[in-house]
Amino acid sequence: MAELAQNTADISMIPAEEKLISPWKENWQSFYTNKLAVIGLGIVIFFIIIAIIAPWIAPYSYKDVVLVDRMQAPSSKHWFGTDDFGRDIFSRVLYGARISLWVGFFSVLGSVVVGTFLGIVAGYYGRWVDTIISRIFDIMLAFPSILLAIAVVSVLGPSLQNALIAIAVINIPNFGRLIRSKVLSVKQEEYIMAARAVGMKDARILLRHILPNSVSPVIVQATLAIATAIIEAAALGFLGLGAQPPMPEWGKMLADSRNYITQAPWTLFFPGMAIMLTVLGFNLMGDGLRDVLDPKMKQ
Template sequence: MFKNKLAILGAFIVGGLILTAIFAEMLAPYNPLEQNIAQGLRAPNTAHWCGQDKLGRDLFSRIIYGSRISLWVGISTVSISLVIGLAIGSISGFYGGWIDELFMRTVDILMAFPGILLAIAMVAVLGPGLNHVILALCLIGWVGYARLVRAQVLYLRELEYVTAAHALGATPARIIIQHLLPNLIAPVIVEATFGMAGAILAEASLSFLGLGAQPPTPSWGSMLNEGRQFLLLAPHHTTFPGLAIMLVVLGFNFLGDGLRDFLDVKKV
């Protein structure tokens, strides 16, 4: 793991995001909601490292607090999607038959729609808001985990130790929980790492469209939207939030690649 420099870089970026979100009050030099309209759109300087937005709010402080929104959406979406995907994928792969057909056809239907468009449609129906964004992302997020878990269970259920558990009288629930799930956790962890990057990017996209976190809540996507009209006059308004999104997504992708190589049992 330590030989993969990009994975180490990704781990540092992700660790930095987590620490920034936890200690936002200590790290932010200003109140992210404090306005100073007289200094609106001021360029970066020694007092305001990332400049100020159109209302004179400190962009550096807003980016720091925006990390909480991104991390919360990522963790919530991945956690809920993972639980649903593990349950449906393991049951579908273990039992097969009409249960498998029902679940997998549902997965096929959901995957037929572009994920971001389905999320936009759902949030548009429910109304803008962070909780609705998480709900919309979970609606489409679990299908990838379900397909991955089902494929792993189809392979694992044919192995000798599962047959031995059957012969010893173990119940299906015991086999799934104690014998199958622990042996498919490695690819699920990798998928969850990439899922964090996708969820953060999706939240930024929905907030950019005005469907995510509502003003004055600091969100990286909404900052991009607010600075869009001042792109030539004050490019810092979009540059720094965009760099934050890019850096975090790259960090999770680098970490996911490293974990995929590290947890690949075929290379052991």
């Protein structure tokens, strides 16, 4: 009794803010201590804001052609200079943020939804279902991702929407295999077996128990996949298979300017820098989320 009273007294002496800390607050505190992750988050937020307010801060329309102003160097009139059609590069880079982020977010969203569904089904039911889905994933992963994306766009036709679909398709196996491996371990937990024993339906088990306990690595992978999707969209645009003129997609801007690398290097520098900074921001933020959400990374 004396020991119990002493333990109770010790607990009562703990400050209230240290007794109950919500998981969200704890994760944010861990994330906030990672300075690189905070920098990455700041970069991502900056480009999201730029994409939202681009029509209000761009000094010119992204499709205005002024041939008398072609190939002008950066100046007070054109901060990033002009391209071979006299279009303002600063305005086109601002509008390009909309396109790149749109492709990155929604292609990854499609990959997450489809890949998570297939991975959960394969991991939970196993047997022939798992075999079929896993073999499909293996076949898709046997091809280099960019070549598979080129093949999909070639079949569907070159356009921004078809590039988005292609990027979503090639990333499905990554999320599917990730969630499958997590489900294989989670479904062996005692609370899952107890749920089955009391007659809980599979759909309820999957939605209420397995999915919430398997989604953490998917969040981290999705953040990193957005950066990859932006690069893949730029690659398809560079090859002429993504956004079509006059849309100011960063990869397409690089392709249109590659013949002027010595004559007008600013036409490549600023779109390339935008791609680099955006990808860097998502990578830094993704690494920070991995450190917070992955139990193996915690001290």
